[in-house]
Amino acid sequence: MDSITVIPGDGIGPEVVECALQVLDVLGIGLSADVLDHVCADRYRRDGLALNEADLARVSASSAVLLGAIGRPDLEETDYVRGVLLSLRHSFDLYANCRPVRLWHDRLSPLRDPASRMLDCVIVRENTEGLYxxxxxxxxxxxPQEVAIDADINTWHGVSRILDYAFFTARREVCLVDKANAVRAGGRLWQECWRRSAERHPETATRHLYIDAAAMKLVTEPGRFDVIVASNSYGDILSDLAAALAGGIGLAPSASLNPESGFGLFEPVHGSAPDIAGQGIANPFACLLTAGLMIRHLGYKTEAAAIDAAVAGSIAAGRVTPDLGGSLSTREVTRAVLAAL
Structure with missing residues (x-):
């Protein structure tokens, strides 16, 4: 039996995680969940603790982490979010952030031309280096004399392994996105590692775009992309743009992985959304799709496909929350998915 660690977190996190756990339960795959509901903003506010050694020990005893959302406006100037997310990323060396993006229904696209709307790609983002x-x-x-410096860290080891993972993920093509023409030192390193990685994977087509051109091409030709690989900051920006083209971040799952150990942190992209927390209107799809990513990673491919199909059916039938043009609550949408399953 696989064991997972569950961190509901803050804002709408507990609401959407509850929905995901219901879906996992009805699938009957026997996952055991260790819920760390004390890892949240309230504890940090009270005790100054984000994620301590005892929490990390419980996480390390599991096969994966399902995280709802971390963050609250009154703690933006603290180390709370970094204390949870970066602690998990660095403790388990989760260097590969993987964000699949798919247009689930034609009506969700903001693009005017139906012929340009098709989007089905994966953004692979380096997750432990860069500007973050x-x-x-x-x-x-x-x-008036203040000086602020943020270092963009790139290592041969870190860049090479994320590029190789992008090739491993690709179906037909990998597109490297950087700004090597302006950011010379890091750009030279990425370009050299890219050349060598492409030589190791001659069966996969390659393409290179600068970040500004890539943003434009995502809007004008989204269907051309298969796998995009980029640095931490560029990948972060492009994944939110791609999510908007696919209907919004309420449909955006993500996984932070260590491909060598097999351990992963699975988290919907949408964040804690404090403005709608407690109103019962949060879109659960991103968390449900994230749970699907997690169980697919754990080997339950048929059950993961069933989640995808149930979500697609709910969207096609208009059984959705207000952000997607519907009128159902978080729980009503979840009941629709459960009924389909």
Whole structure:
């Protein structure tokens, strides 16, 4: 029996995680869930603890983590979010962030031309280096002479392994996105690692775009993309753009993986959405699809496909929350998916 760690978190996190656990339960695959509902903003506010060693020990005893959402507006200036998410990423070396993006129904696309709407790709984002590595600081804070520095960290090891994982994920093509023409040092490293990785995978087509061109092409030719691989910050930006083209972040799942150990953190992209928390209107689809990613990763491919089909059927029938143009509540949408399953 596989064991998973569940961190409901903050805002709409507990609401959508409850829905995901109901779906996993009805599938009957026998997952055992260790729920860490104390890892949340309230505990951090009270005790100053984000994720401690005891919590990490419980996580390490499982096969994967299902996380709802982390974050609250009154804690934006603290290390709370980094203390949870970056602690998990670095403790388990979850270097490959994988965000599949699919247009689930034609009516959800914001693009005017039906012929341009097709989107079915995966954005592979380096998850432990880059601008989000936390290296840097401020000098002469809050003065007219203040200097702020954030270092963009790229290593041969880190870049090479994310590129190889992108090739492993690809069906037909890998597109590298960078800004090597302007960001020279890191760009040179990415380009050299890219050349060598492509030589190791001659069976897969390759393409290269600068980040500005890639953003444009995602809007004008989204159907051309199969796998996009990019640095931490570029991948973060492109994945949200792609999610908007597919109907919004309420449909966006993600996985942060260590392909060597097999361990993964699975999290819907939408965040804690404090403005709608507690109203019962949060879209559960992203978390349900994230749960599907997780069980597919654990080997339950048939059951994962059943979740995808149930979500697609619910969307096609208009059984959706207000953000997708419907009128159903979070629980009503979940009941529709459960009925389909």
């Amino acid at each position: 590595s936390g290296i840097g600081g401020n000098l002469r804070t809050s003065s």
